[in-house]
Amino acid sequence: MSAIDPTRPPPRVPPEISDNILRCLNPSPYKDRKTLLHCMLVSHNWLPASRYVLCSDPYIPSLEQAHLFLTRVVQVAPLSTAPLRRLSIDVLDTKGHSPSLGAVLASLAIHAPNLEDLKLHHITSETSTIPPRSLLSISNLTKLVRLELCQCTFRSFSILRRTLAALPHLRDLATRRVKFPISPNDTMVKSYTSPRPDLLSVSLLNTSSKRERDHLDVLLHFLANTSSCASLNELTVKRGWAYGPTSSLFRASLARLLLAVDVFEFDDESDPREALSFLSSLRNVRKLSLRFFHATAGTVLEIVHGLVQGNSPNLVDFTLTVPLDALTLATETDLIELANLTSRRPFSTVKNARIRLHTYKYYDLDISGAQALEVMARMWPLISQDAQVDLTLFYSIFSGDVWEWNPEVKRGTSFWEGGKTWDRGTKTWKQCK
Incomplete structure (x- = not known):
């Protein structure tokens, strides 16, 4: 060798x-x-x-490092970095001096003109200042189409409002637990000087406290008074367990936004009373998902009434998540009325239906599943003939015990075939006897 x-x-x-x-x-x-x-x-x-x-998808843990990244990396060596199209800033380090959000956005407009997706997490009220000069610079972010705000606190709602209006081509907005002081002027019915933003997709998630309910209401009110009420295609709204009844401002704003919406998802973990009047505004919805953790048989009846009033000719995909008792405790009068309502549009046009039932009580899944199927067959007779149906029963969102019925339904087949339970021991589905 x-x-x-x-x-x-x-x-x-x-x-x-x-x-x-x-x-x-x-x-x-x-x-x-x-x-x-x-x-x-x-x-x-x-x-x-x-x-x-x-540099193609940087994750930056502070506004200071974001400013340094833009001025010392992207500006100094632009040819050695990818065109910055996505940026995530999560302010985990709040010690020491930090530039304002306005300064960072102004740097983005100069050094990252191709930015398309911006995520801002944990922005504090101390750093959320955006002076008028920075707003003029923000308007140069002509490629920015998606903005995500998570657990951000603004000094005032006007700062957030002016920022959204300054982005000329913003189309997708997602917020989660966004906070700001509320003034009486923020809830007044008025027309804003700028019709922007022209949003196509909005996701609003506030899930913590009663105080955050007001922030969600004000943001919906603002969007309902912009051109987004005509351009909006997809809308997701999630309310937390501590919210309580909805306000008149919330219901009026949501009803206005829903007139042209094609895809709508609504998640309410609080008391659903007075929360359903907006359903009659769903006149063009194609895909609908409703989730009520504390619904009753009366809530289900109100949901059906509202959707029949909306009379959308386009509804083909429908998902409903309610407690098991909301179906099984329905009275004979309720079932007769529901059967009459579901024979009309929009329920007569549904092609894909998913019914998810949850309970915190211990029931035999096979027996409860069969009972739920019987109620479904009576309250929505056409569902077994004209739609693909998935019915799922689970103890809670944290439990692995699941009962599922999802055969490929064809005209003339039995509505009762296909029930299965999940065996956690063998981790397999078992056919019901």
């Missing part, structure tokens, strides 16, 4: 191959971010590709 020649250069992977390998890595902090950081230190040849991938 010949000896190894120490003067011979070590074998190297061709740069075009190593670059392609590095670009397959995911820069997310939950995926391959640490690997990419290590790859940057391997050699000069690996540095450009590693930095390019890292």
Whole structure:
């Protein structure tokens, strides 16, 4: 065997191959971010590709680091970084001096004009200042179409409102637990100077306290007084368990936004009383998902009444999540009225239906599932003939005990076939006897 020649250069992977390998890595902090950081230190040849991938979807833990990233990396070496299209800023470090949100957004407008998706998490009221000069710069973010705000606190609602109106092509807005002081002027019925934003998709999630209910109401009220009420296509609204009854401002704003909505998801973990009057505004909905954790048989009847009043000719996909008792405790009078209502539009046009029933009480799943099927067959007779139906019964959202009925229903087949229960021991579905 010949000896190894120490003067011979070590074998190297061709740069075009190593670059392609590095670009397959995911820069997310939950995926391959640490690997990419290590790859940057391997050699000069690996540095450009590693930095390019890292900068394609950066995750930045503070406004200060975001400002440094934009001014010292993207500005100084623009050719060695990917065109910045997605950016996530999560303010985990609040110590020391931090630039304002307005300064960071102004830097984005200058150094990242191709930005399409921006996520802001844990912005505090101290850093949420956006002066008028910064608002003018924000209008240069002409490619930004999606904005996500999670657990952000603004000094005033006008700051949030002006920011949304300044983004010329914003189409997708998602908020979760957004807070701000509310003034009487924020709830007045008025026309804003700017018709923007023209949103196509909105997701509003406030799930913590009664105080956050007012923030959700004000944001809905604002959107209902912009051109979004005509352009909106998809809307998701989720209210937390501590909210209580809905306000008149909430119901009026939601009813106005729903007139043109095609896809609507509503999740209410609080008392559903007085929360359902907006359903009659669903005149064009195609896909509908409703989830009420504390619904009763009266709630189900009110849901059906509201949808029949809306009379959408386009409803083909319907999902309803309610407690098991909301069906099984329905009276004979309720079932007769429900059967009459569900024979009309929009229920007569439904092609895919998913009914999810939950309970915290202990019942035999096979018996309860059969009982629920019997009630379904009586309250919605056409469902067994004209639709693909999935019915699921589960003890709670934290339990693995599930009963499911989802055969491919065809005209003339039995409505009762197909019940299954989930066996946690064998982790398999078992056919009901």
